[in-house]
Amino acid sequence: MARFVFITGGVVSSLGKGLASAALGALLQARGFKVRLRKLDPYLNVDPGTMSPFEHGEVFVTDDGAETDLDLGHYERFTGVAARNTDSVSSGRIYSNVLEKERRGDYLGKTIQVIPHVTNEIKEWIDVGEDEVDFMLCEIGGTVGDIEGLPFFEAIRQFSQDKGRGQCIFMHLTLLPYLAASGELKTKPTQHSVxxxxxxxxxxxxxxxxxxxxxxxxxRSKIALFCNVRKEDVIPAYDLKSIYEAPMAYHKVGLDQAVLDAFQISPAPQPDLTRWVDVEDRIHNAEGEVRVAIVGKYTQLEDAYKSIAEALTHGGMANRVRVKADWIDAEIFEKEDAAGHLEPYQAILVPGGFGERGTEGKIKAAEFARTHKVPYLGICLGMQMAVIEAARNLGGLKDAGSEEFDHEAGGKRFTPVVYHLKEWVQGNHKVERKVGDAKGGTMRLGAYNAALSEGSRVAEIYGNLAIDERHRHRYEVDIKYREALEEQGLKFSGMSPDGKLPEIVEWADHPWFIGVQFHPELKSKPFDPHPLFADFVRAAKEMSRLV
Known part of the structure; x- marks a missing residue:
C-alpha cells in the first residue's frame, strides 16, 4: 500500500518544487523505500510536445514515448526510476479523456461537471501503479490560487479523504522574501499562501x-504557529551551488525525517547516502576545466536544453573536471566566421531542434569541428546537419539539405539527404505518418533499439553492440546516400535492427566526431553518466591538454 506525498507551491513560481520532489525521492530511496514521482500540470495543452522551448523549456521523453514536463528529467536524474506515460498528466489530457468518455456514452447520459467527473479522472491517474511502490510523490504544477489548478487541488483533497487517515500528506513550498534595505525576512507571504x-x-x-x-x-517558530505545523516541519531551503547538493542539504535540515514522522514510520530506516556523498565530492573537487560550445537555436533559454546541460555536468563528474558550457546562437555563423567563435573551445555540441532557422550555422559548426579535429557531438538535428555538411563538402551534393526545410518553404530547394519518415516499425506493428498529420505525439518517440558496428568507436564507448535510446524526431537521414558518404570516411556505425534507419554516424579519421539520431542526454544521471557524454568530455579533456 503506497503512501502519497502531494507537493504544492505558493507565493511565486519556479521555487524548485521539482527539485525538492526529486531530492525527497532520492532520500526515501536511500532509506530503502521504492518510490515513483508524478507531475500534474494544470495547463490545457495535452502535453508539452507542441510548445515552443522558449515557452516551456525542453520536452522530456520517456521510454514509452510520452512527451512530458522537464521536471520528469529531474525525477529520473535523482532517483534513476524510469518515468512512464502515466507519470505526467495535464488538464488538457484529463479533459480530453472526460470528453471522449462522454462521446462514447460512458457516463450514461449524466451532466458532465468538474466535480465529480474531472476530479474523478484526476484521482484515477494519481492511483495508477500505487501497488508497485512504497511512496508516490505527486507534484502539482503552478501555484496555489491559480484558477486552472483548482480541479487538481480539489482532486487531491478528495483523494486524501478516500484513502483515509495516515496514507496522504501535503508538502507546501513557499518563499520567504528578504528585504535587504530593512534587513528583514518576511513570513507574511508564506502565511497568506497557507x-x-x-x-x-x-x-x-x-x-x-x-x-x-x-x-x-x-x-521558524512564528511560521509554525501561524501555519499550524510543528516547528520541526518548517524546513529551510537555501540556494545551492549545484542542484546535486539538494539531497544532502535537505537531509541535513530533516526533510526526509519530517516526512517519515508525518506518516508515523518509526523507527525510521537509516539512510545510505554513499551515492550522494560521492556525487558531491566529484562536484566540489574537480581537477580541471574544459570548455564546450553548444551551438543551438534556443540558446536564450538554458532550460530549452536542460538535459544536455546536466548530461555535460555528469560527463565532467565522470572525468573529475568542471564543464564550462557556453551557449552560442547558431545564426551568428550565418553572418560571421565560425572559427573566430569556436577556436577557444575544446569540444562542440550541436543539439536537436525543429525548423530551418539556424541550420546553416549548425552546418558550419560541424564543418569547423571536422576540419579542425575538435571533438564533436551532434544530437538529432545535430547529426543530420553533420551528414548534410559531409554531403555538401565531400559528397558532391552542393544542394544537400532536409525535406523539412522544403516543406517550410513550400518548394524544392534541396536534394533531400534528410527526409520525412512516413513509416517505421515500433515494437510489433508498423507506424504510418503523413506530412500533414497533426503535430502532437506524431514523431518517432520513445526507446528504440540500435545495432552498432563491430570495431566502431561507439561500440567501444558503449561496450556493447546492441543499445536502446530515446528518440523524438520526424525526419531521418536517407540510407541511399550511405555508400557515397562512407567512401568519404563518414561511417554509419549504428543502424536500426532492420538496417533501414541510420542511428549513429562517426568520422573514423577524427579524434572524436559522433552524430546520433537519438537523445542520449535523457538517460544520463549524476551517479551513472551516459557513456557518450562521459567519453565526449574525456575527449575534450584530452584536447585541453594539447592546447
Missing part, C-alpha cells in the same frame, strides 16, 4: 521555505 491552501480544504503537514538568507529560529 491560508489560501487551507481555504480550499488542504492543511500542509510540511512547509519547505525557500530563502536566500538563514531562517532564524524565532521565524
Amino acid at each position: 491560508k489560501e491552501l487551507r481555504s480550499i480544504g488542504l492543511q500542509p503537514d510540511i512547509l519547505v521555505c525557500r530563502s536566500e538568507v538563514e531562517i532564524p529560529d524565532k521565524e
Whole structure:
C-alpha cells in the first residue's frame, strides 16, 4: 500500500518544487523505500510536445514515448526510476479523456461537471501503479490560487479523504522574501499562501521555505504557529551551488525525517547516502576545466536544453573536471566566421531542434569541428546537419539539405539527404505518418533499439553492440546516400535492427566526431553518466591538454 506525498507551491513560481520532489525521492530511496514521482500540470495543452522551448523549456521523453514536463528529467536524474506515460498528466489530457468518455456514452447520459467527473479522472491517474511502490510523490504544477489548478487541488483533497487517515500528506513550498534595505525576512507571504491552501480544504503537514538568507529560529517558530505545523516541519531551503547538493542539504535540515514522522514510520530506516556523498565530492573537487560550445537555436533559454546541460555536468563528474558550457546562437555563423567563435573551445555540441532557422550555422559548426579535429557531438538535428555538411563538402551534393526545410518553404530547394519518415516499425506493428498529420505525439518517440558496428568507436564507448535510446524526431537521414558518404570516411556505425534507419554516424579519421539520431542526454544521471557524454568530455579533456 503506497503512501502519497502531494507537493504544492505558493507565493511565486519556479521555487524548485521539482527539485525538492526529486531530492525527497532520492532520500526515501536511500532509506530503502521504492518510490515513483508524478507531475500534474494544470495547463490545457495535452502535453508539452507542441510548445515552443522558449515557452516551456525542453520536452522530456520517456521510454514509452510520452512527451512530458522537464521536471520528469529531474525525477529520473535523482532517483534513476524510469518515468512512464502515466507519470505526467495535464488538464488538457484529463479533459480530453472526460470528453471522449462522454462521446462514447460512458457516463450514461449524466451532466458532465468538474466535480465529480474531472476530479474523478484526476484521482484515477494519481492511483495508477500505487501497488508497485512504497511512496508516490505527486507534484502539482503552478501555484496555489491559480484558477486552472483548482480541479487538481480539489482532486487531491478528495483523494486524501478516500484513502483515509495516515496514507496522504501535503508538502507546501513557499518563499520567504528578504528585504535587504530593512534587513528583514518576511513570513507574511508564506502565511497568506497557507491560508489560501487551507481555504480550499488542504492543511500542509510540511512547509519547505525557500530563502536566500538563514531562517532564524524565532521565524521558524512564528511560521509554525501561524501555519499550524510543528516547528520541526518548517524546513529551510537555501540556494545551492549545484542542484546535486539538494539531497544532502535537505537531509541535513530533516526533510526526509519530517516526512517519515508525518506518516508515523518509526523507527525510521537509516539512510545510505554513499551515492550522494560521492556525487558531491566529484562536484566540489574537480581537477580541471574544459570548455564546450553548444551551438543551438534556443540558446536564450538554458532550460530549452536542460538535459544536455546536466548530461555535460555528469560527463565532467565522470572525468573529475568542471564543464564550462557556453551557449552560442547558431545564426551568428550565418553572418560571421565560425572559427573566430569556436577556436577557444575544446569540444562542440550541436543539439536537436525543429525548423530551418539556424541550420546553416549548425552546418558550419560541424564543418569547423571536422576540419579542425575538435571533438564533436551532434544530437538529432545535430547529426543530420553533420551528414548534410559531409554531403555538401565531400559528397558532391552542393544542394544537400532536409525535406523539412522544403516543406517550410513550400518548394524544392534541396536534394533531400534528410527526409520525412512516413513509416517505421515500433515494437510489433508498423507506424504510418503523413506530412500533414497533426503535430502532437506524431514523431518517432520513445526507446528504440540500435545495432552498432563491430570495431566502431561507439561500440567501444558503449561496450556493447546492441543499445536502446530515446528518440523524438520526424525526419531521418536517407540510407541511399550511405555508400557515397562512407567512401568519404563518414561511417554509419549504428543502424536500426532492420538496417533501414541510420542511428549513429562517426568520422573514423577524427579524434572524436559522433552524430546520433537519438537523445542520449535523457538517460544520463549524476551517479551513472551516459557513456557518450562521459567519453565526449574525456575527449575534450584530452584536447585541453594539447592546447
